[in-house]
Amino acid sequence: MKLDIAVLSGDGIGPEVTAQAIKSLEAIAHSFDHVFTFKDALVGAIAIEKKGNPLPDETLELCSSSDAILFGAIGDPKYDNNPSASVRPEQGLLRLRKELGLYANIRPVKAYETLLDKSPLKREIIEHTDISIFRELTGGIYFGKKYLNEEGTIASDLCEYSKEEIERITHLAFKAAQKRRKKLTLVDKANVLESSRLWRKVVKQIAQEYMDVSLDFLFVDNAAMQMILNPRQFDVILTENMFGDIISDEASVIGGSIGLLASASIGDTCCMFEPIHGSYPQATRKGIANPIAAILSAAMLLEHFDLIGEANAIRDAVEKALELNLTTPDLNHNNPLSTEKVGDFIYDYILNPEDSNINFENIHVGQSTII
Ligand code: IPM
Numbered sequence: 536m537k538l539d540i541a542v543l544s545g546d547g548i549g550p551e552v553t554a555q556a557i558k559s560l561e562a563i564a565h566s567f568d569h570v571f572t573f574k575d576a577l578v579g580a581i582a583i584e585k586k587g588n589p590l591p592d593e594t595l596e597l598c599s600s601s602d603a604i605l606f607g608a609i610g611d612p613k614y615d616n617n618p619s620a621s622v623r624p625e626q627g628l629l630r631l632r633k634e635l636g637l638y639a640n641i642r643p644v645k646a647y648e649t650l651l652d653k654s655p656l657k658r659e660i661i662e663h664t665d666i667s668i669f670r671e672l673t674g675g676i677y678f679g680k681k682y683l684n685e686e687g688t689i690a691s692d693l694c695e696y697s698k699e700e701i702e703r704i705t706h707l708a709f710k711a712a713q714k715r716r717k718k719l720t721l722v723d724k725a726n727v728l729e730s731s732r733l734w735r736k737v738v739k740q741i742a743q744e745y746m747d748v749s750l751d752f753l754f755v756d757n758a759a760m761q762m763i764l765n766p767r768q769f770d771v772i773l774t775e776n777m778f779g780d781i782i783s784d785e786a787s788v789i790g791g792s793i794g795l796l797a798s799a800s801i802g803d804t805c806c807m808f809e810p811i812h813g814s815y816p817q818a819t820r821k822g823i824a825n826p827i828a829a830i831l832s833a834a835m836l837l838e839h840f841d842l843i844g845e846a847n848a849i850r851d852a853v854e855k856a857l858e859l860n861l862t863t864p865d866l867n868h869n870n871p872l873s874t875e876k877v878g879d880f881i882y883d884y885i886l887n888p889e890d891s892n893i894n895f896e897n898i899h900v901g902q903s904t905i906i
């Protein structure tokens with residue numbers, strides 16, 4: 536298969552982890568005889584610095600004309616600490632999602648057997664957890680009308696959803712549940728919010744078309760508690776934009792590190808793949824950022840194009856790295872590998888899954904077989 540991939544590595548650790556994701560895709564292209572081309576474009580704080588715009592026109596054009604987008608991270612403390620900045624890196628990401636119609640954000644959460652003791656949660660609680668979060672990504676409070684009065688003393692953000700916006704992601708979530716354990720949980724706040732009541736109504740109607748999937752409902756405050764009390768109860772979680780943002784960061788604790796959580800953002804014509812961890816500015820260029828979330832996002836890219844064997848080859852390599860404890864300091868305090876070395880191992884393992892231990896030794900003494 537031939538795929539043109541736009542690379543928006545962005546800010547902070549974005550470029551370092553995205554480089555490792557590209558490497559794993561190059562290994563796949565080599566092993567499975569595909570042609571992947573990569574073209575870079577600016578987004579976020581770096582784009583503001585260079586072009587005065589967090590999403591320059593040429594970036595949007597490249598994204599629209601590519602088959603897929605690999606996204607790194609955006610954000611810079613310079614803007615976080617300045618609430619009155621009128622241009623912000625996040626605007627680049629939000630506009631990208633909106634303009635490309637990336638309405639469904641899929642965030643898988645899994646407790647890896649080899650990492651069970653690395654999570655702050657107890658092994659017996661998280662063991663066998665396997666959740667797929669479907670977060671609506673182009674509506675709700677993120678994109679509703681914003682208001683600040685002239686005195687700067689009253690502000691509001693409108694949370695608005697239309698039936699159509701709810702329907703399209705709900706179908707995707709039900710279809711995913713059908714291929715999994717056939718359970719869908721809608722997370723909302725229908726006891727308080729009108730928009731949540733609309734979600735419930737629409738989701739209940741659509742459930743009639745998916746009778747093999749069981750549907751239940753949880754208020755978001757209860758869901759936040761259930762996520763760490765009994766995460767195994769969840770299969771597919773469907774939720775609106777902001778609840779999904781919060782719940783998915785919380786869920787990342789289950790895996791032992793937010794550096795493991797990948798995501799796919801899907802629309803009718805475009806698709807984008809990004810780690811959920813953000814720009815982690817304190818770690819920039821220190822070689823300590825975990826590249827696995829970015830690499831697993833590349834696996835989601837392959838899966839999106841039905842390259843299932845290829846996606847699994849990446850996942851097997853990641854699992855091997857975790858099993859051998861070839862990981863960055865977030866998961867391995869005593870003998871960590873650098874971001875690049877973890878990427879090297881995964882690259883090498885994809886190319887030579889049979890002799891990983893030899894490569895492990897090579898990498899360990901800094902003599903990767905990779906040229
Ligand atoms: C995410 C991030 C973004 C969001 C920020 C960077 C705007 O937290 O992708 O989860 O809130 O959607």
Ligand code: MG
Pocket residue numbers: 780781784
């Ligand atoms: Mg978030």
